[in-house]
Amino acid sequence: MLIFQRSQPGRRADSQRSDGGSLDGLPAEFLRDEAPGLPEVSELQVVRHYTNLSRKNFSIDTQFYPLGSCTMKYNPRGALRAASLDAALGRHPLSPESASQGFLSCLHHLQEMLRDVTGMAAVSLSPMAGAQGEFAGVAMIRAYHDARGDTARSEIIVPDSAHGTNPATAVMCGYRVREVPTAKDGDIDIEALRRAVGPQTAGLMMTNPSTCGVFERRIGEVADIVHGVGGLLYYDGANLNAILGKVKPGDMGFDVLHMNLHKTFATPHGGGGPGSGPVAANERLRPHLPVPYVLRDELEGQPVYRWAEDAVCPATIGRLSAFMGNAGINLRAYLYALMLGREGMHRVGEFATLNANYMAKRLQAAGFDLAYPGRRATHEFIVTLQKQAKTLGVTAMDFAKRLLDYGYHAPTTYFPLLVPECFLIEPTETESREELDGFIAAMVSILNEARENADLVKGAPYSLPVKRLDDVKAARELDLVYKPAAG
Amino acid sequence: MPFIPHTDEDVRIMLDALGADSIEALFDEIPAPMRAGRLQFVPEGRSERDAVAEVRRRLEQDPALTCFAGAGAYDHYVPAAVWDIATRGEFMTAYTPYQAEASQGTLQLLYEYQTMMARLTGMDVSNASLYDGASALAEAVLMAVRAQRKAGSRRILLAGSVHPNYRATVASIVCSQEIPIDTLVFCESSGRVEPAALQSHADTGYAALVIQSPNFFGCLEQVDVLTDWAHERDMLVIAVVNPMTLAVLKPPGKWGAGGADIVVGDGQPLGLPLSSGGPYFGFMCARQGLVRQMPGRIIGRTVDLDRREGFALTLQAREQHIRRSKATSNICTNQGLAVTAATIYLSLVGPQGLQEVARASYRRAAELATALAAIDGVRVHFSAPRFHEVVLHLPADAAMVVDRLAQRGVLAGVPLGAWFPGMENCLLSCATEQRSVEDIRHFAAVLGEELAEAPAC
Numbered sequence: 001m002l003i004f005q006r007s008q009p010g011r012r013a014d015s016q017r018s019d020g021g022s023l024d025g026l027p028a029e030f031l032r033d034e035a036p037g038l039p040e041v042s043e044l045q046v047v048r049h050y051t052n053l054s055r056k057n058f059s060i061d062t063q064f065y066p067l068g069s070c071t072m073k074y075n076p077r078g079a080l081r082a083a084s085l086d087a088a089l090g091r092h093p094l095s096p097e098s099a100s101q102g103f104l105s106c107l108h109h110l111q112e113m114l115r116d117v118t119g120m121a122a123v124s125l126s127p128m129a130g131a132q133g134e135f136a137g138v139a140m141i142r143a144y145h146d147a148r149g150d151t152a153r154s155e156i157i158v159p160d161s162a163h164g165t166n167p168a169t170a171v172m173c174g175y176r177v178r179e180v181p182t183a184k185d186g187d188i189d190i191e192a193l194r195r196a197v198g199p200q201t202a203g204l205m206m207t208n209p210s211t212c213g214v215f216e217r218r219i220g221e222v223a224d225i226v227h228g229v230g231g232l233l234y235y236d237g238a239n240l241n242a243i244l245g246k247v248k249p250g251d252m253g254f255d256v257l258h259m260n261l262h263k264t265f266a267t268p269h270g271g272g273g274p275g276s277g278p279v280a281a282n283e284r285l286r287p288h289l290p291v292p293y294v295l296r297d298e299l300e301g302q303p304v305y306r307w308a309e310d311a312v313c314p315a316t317i318g319r320l321s322a323f324m325g326n327a328g329i330n331l332r333a334y335l336y337a338l339m340l341g342r343e344g345m346h347r348v349g350e351f352a353t354l355n356a357n358y359m360a361k362r363l364q365a366a367g368f369d370l371a372y373p374g375r376r377a378t379h380e381f382i383v384t385l386q387k388q389a390k391t392l393g394v395t396a397m398d399f400a401k402r403l404l405d406y407g408y409h410a411p412t413t414y415f416p417l418l419v420p421e422c423f424l425i426e427p428t429e430t431e432s433r434e435e436l437d438g439f440i441a442a443m444v445s446i447l448n449e450a451r452e453n454a455d456l457v458k459g460a461p462y463s464l465p466v467k468r469l470d471d472v473k474a475a476r477e478l479d480l481v482y483k484p485a486a487g
Numbered sequence: 488m489p490f491i492p493h494t495d496e497d498v499r500i501m502l503d504a505l506g507a508d509s510i511e512a513l514f515d516e517i518p519a520p521m522r523a524g525r526l527q528f529v530p531e532g533r534s535e536r537d538a539v540a541e542v543r544r545r546l547e548q549d550p551a552l553t554c555f556a557g558a559g560a561y562d563h564y565v566p567a568a569v570w571d572i573a574t575r576g577e578f579m580t581a582y583t584p585y586q587a588e589a590s591q592g593t594l595q596l597l598y599e600y601q602t603m604m605a606r607l608t609g610m611d612v613s614n615a616s617l618y619d620g621a622s623a624l625a626e627a628v629l630m631a632v633r634a635q636r637k638a639g640s641r642r643i644l645l646a647g648s649v650h651p652n653y654r655a656t657v658a659s660i661v662c663s664q665e666i667p668i669d670t671l672v673f674c675e676s677s678g679r680v681e682p683a684a685l686q687s688h689a690d691t692g693y694a695a696l697v698i699q700s701p702n703f704f705g706c707l708e709q710v711d712v713l714t715d716w717a718h719e720r721d722m723l724v725i726a727v728v729n730p731m732t733l734a735v736l737k738p739p740g741k742w743g744a745g746g747a748d749i750v751v752g753d754g755q756p757l758g759l760p761l762s763s764g765g766p767y768f769g770f771m772c773a774r775q776g777l778v779r780q781m782p783g784r785i786i787g788r789t790v791d792l793d794r795r796e797g798f799a800l801t802l803q804a805r806e807q808h809i810r811r812s813k814a815t816s817n818i819c820t821n822q823g824l825a826v827t828a829a830t831i832y833l834s835l836v837g838p839q840g841l842q843e844v845a846r847a848s849y850r851r852a853a854e855l856a857t858a859l860a861a862i863d864g865v866r867v868h869f870s871a872p873r874f875h876e877v878v879l880h881l882p883a884d885a886a887m888v889v890d891r892l893a894q895r896g897v898l899a900g901v902p903l904g905a906w907f908p909g910m911e912n913c914l915l916s917c918a919t920e921q922r923s924v925e926d927i928r929h930f931a932a933v934l935g936e937e938l939a940e941a942p943a944c
Binding site for chain 2: 002003004012013015016017018020021022023026027029030031032033035036037038039040041043046047049051053054055056057058059060061062065067070072073074075076078080081082083084085086087088089090091092093094095096098099100101102103105106112113115116117118119128129130131132134135139142163164165167168169170171172173174175177210214215217219220243244245247248252253257260262266268269270271272273274275290306310317318319320321322323325326327328329331334335338339340341342343344345346347348349350351353354356357358360363375376385400401409410412415429430431432433459461464465466467468469470471473474475477478479480481482
């Protein structure tokens with residue numbers, strides 16, 4: 001039932017009353033002639049309705065959620081508490097710097113830590129999600145070439161395993177996209193890359209480890225090839241969790257990158273955001289960072305923090321939001337970074353990798369095919385269910401839906417696009433061995449079900465609030481806004 | 488080992504299964520020269536208690552201010568239930584609802600949100616959120632250019648009274664796509680766009696006109712005249728609005744004869760704390776005919792195999808994970824949890840509650856303007872009708888006044904000189920239902936004292 005269907009004219013949550021007042025002085029031409037059609041319900045009805053809706057969700061707090069490339073790790077409640085302090089929630093974004101030194105010091109300290117783990121020269125926290133960070137990074141590449149009068153570069157190279165955001169971002173920045181294939185072992189096809197680059201190359205966007213769940217071993221060569229023709233390298237930090245504390249993207253030859261703080265730094269995913277997508281750049285690209293970010297000066301031996309705005313950053317690509325990005329999310333990441341500390345950060349990459357390799361090995365032993373069996377898994381790996389689809393008629397989608405009945409969120413399905421019938425599985429470091437074993441047992445059980453009674457798997461799920469939904473109807477008979485039936 | 492549950496025994500068992508000697512061995516495909524050394528700028532890890540205390544210590548260095556600043560971020564009351572429910576783990580720690588059957592809570596909530604926003608703005612459809620108001624405006628400009636592809640013009644007419652940071656964001660985001668942007672000047676006396684300013688643009692082919700009402704200065708634009716003027720020239724109208732004000736103001740869907748075509752804005756006034764500028768959320772509503780050009784997630788109501796009602800992501804062929812380089816936008820993660828809070832907020836306050844917030848804000852702002860303009864040398868700068876913000880002309884530099892008042896616990900507003908050369912003495916102030924008569928009296932008193940001491944200029 002929708003909240004609108006609980007509505008009764010004249011009912012309200014009385015405790016949310018304010019004084020109101022007259023609109024004297026506002027000419028009638030500006031006024032609304034009927035009240036907005038919001039629900040009229042009691043406070044208890046609201047609390048019960050949304051509490052019950054929440055119970056229809058899978059989440060990290062309630063289920064193992066091994067969604068590949070999304071890093072669904074535990075989101076510490078301490079981070080929420082820090083970001084919920086009155087001093088955090090009550091601060092207006094345009095408060096003067098003189099009354100904001102404590103807040104600015106938190107952001108600056110986070111910038112410094114992110115600079116360190118990425119091996120870059122400077123960080124701007126302002127992009128509000130990974131895709132906006134990507135936009136910032138590619139816009140910076142463009143600004144760099146333009147500033148040198150090198151304006152003939154018209155292409156961004158993207159491996160075919162890339163996240164969809166990469167080619168979409170390149171187009172938003174005015175570039176054409178050239179795709180480079182992946183070799184059989186999961187590394188980029190280096191000869192194809194050699195053929196693809198030239199004077200038209202502005203840069204290359206790459207995730208490493210890639211979405212194939214393997215580390216790009218020839219990254220040094222890749223960097224040399226792209227730099228050799230005057231292009232720049234963009235690092236998509238979606239998979240940074242795999243190498244946190246183990247490898248710095250700057251040391252791999254990347255010039256600019258974004259991080260997804262809602263992934264690697266465990267600020268929550270929120271049912272689809274808010275995230276935060278800071279960008280980090282090396283010295284070459286530093287002048288083009290998006291504003292605002294925090295600068296630290298010293299005055300009589302004391303630190304003084306101020307915002308870097310257009311006036312002090314004439315070569316910036318500009319601002320990407322009305323204020324300072326998702327500051328509250330950045331505070332959560334700051335708290336997480338403080339709790340992890342140096343040793344904790346090294347361990348994140350280690351245990352994320354241990355968990356993924358353990359799962360890959362055990363699933364392989366149980367009869368599942370790995371997409372890249374000759375390779376080490378990174379923090380994630382791919383199982384291909386092509387064999388099961390062919391012999392049993394049970395697809396990756398069917399396995400995914402049946403896993404929901406077993407109480408596990410499905411891995412990422414059908415991505416990357418180049419592996420047929422695939423599951424991209426990312427357990428993260430915060431899951432225990434028992435949880436991984438439980439998931440493996442469920443996969444084995446579903447495989448047995450598929451052999452004995454394929455229809456059982458193909459009809460899943462059975463235990464959720466709804467069965468499989470009619471996506472075709474959803475798209476053809478668009479119903480995006482509730483309209484009560486007449487009468 | 489923060490948040491890593493493995494015991495030594497677990498590690499041994501797992502490494503045995505892998506036939507590896509150490510965790511380190513699992514990184515043997517990474518070229519040795521690339522391996523990171525010790526992190527220099529990351530301190531030793533701390534307990535939750537110590538880390539929270541550290542953040543608290545830093546944040547509480549800053550004075551707590553009574554907020555009279557607006558300019559796109561407003562200090563409204565947030566009912567207790569809003570974030571108590573929004574931060575339930577089932578909402579807060581889920582992700583994009585790709586597995587619809589396991590995400591019906593988030594999906595139904597987003598469908599309800601879309602309905603509320605469409606009703607508030609008077610439009611046909613809504614998406615499930617964008618990052619913030621400024622980036623939503625940039626997306627609206629790109630969407631208008633796509634929708635006008637056949638008409639041939641990519642030029643945009645953007646009112647100078649739109650929030651300057653929104654205009655800057657539009658410039659940064661659309662600059663590489665050959666979309667020229669002309670400014671429609673506002674009147675320096677009224678503080679809004681006057682019809683005379685339209686004349687010099689009458690014969691230029693534009694894809695769209697962008698107007699904000701209440702505008703950045705808090706003034707109400709003549710939305711009917713502007714909308715009709717644009718539609719007569721086959722331009723789309725992009726409206727930038729504050730959703731709280733729509734409780735009482737004419738919704739963009741009713742502007743002029745035809746209504747606005749795309750409506751965007753920031754959802755922050757709907758239950759989101761100030762929080763230094765984010766997370767907020769951008770909203771976007773549109774006419775039905777434009778829905779396939781919309782960016783971002785859209786939720787549809789459908790049925791399951793048993794014909795039971797259910798909700799799912801729809802029109803995904805617009806999106807980057809399907810369409811890649813041909814997507815309507817690169818947006819992926821948006822502001823889901825902020826929208827969750829706003830949906831709960833709108834349900835809690837209902838139509839009457841939202842109207843009361845709007846009316847109280849209007850009345851307090853009027854009282855604020857009267858109280859401040861009574862101070863010697865202070866006057867209201869613009870003549871157009873206002874909603875809950877006011878530009879005051881001070882007898883001193885406004886940035887200096889803001890700094891001095893912050894030392895006395897009052898955030899006086901936002902100085903305008905950095906954006907509008909020549910307006911160095913202008914202060915944009917705001918009042919909401921949160922400000923009491925006593926707060927306003929105190930603000931007027933300390934402002935009067937500071938101005939009496941300040942060197943005149």
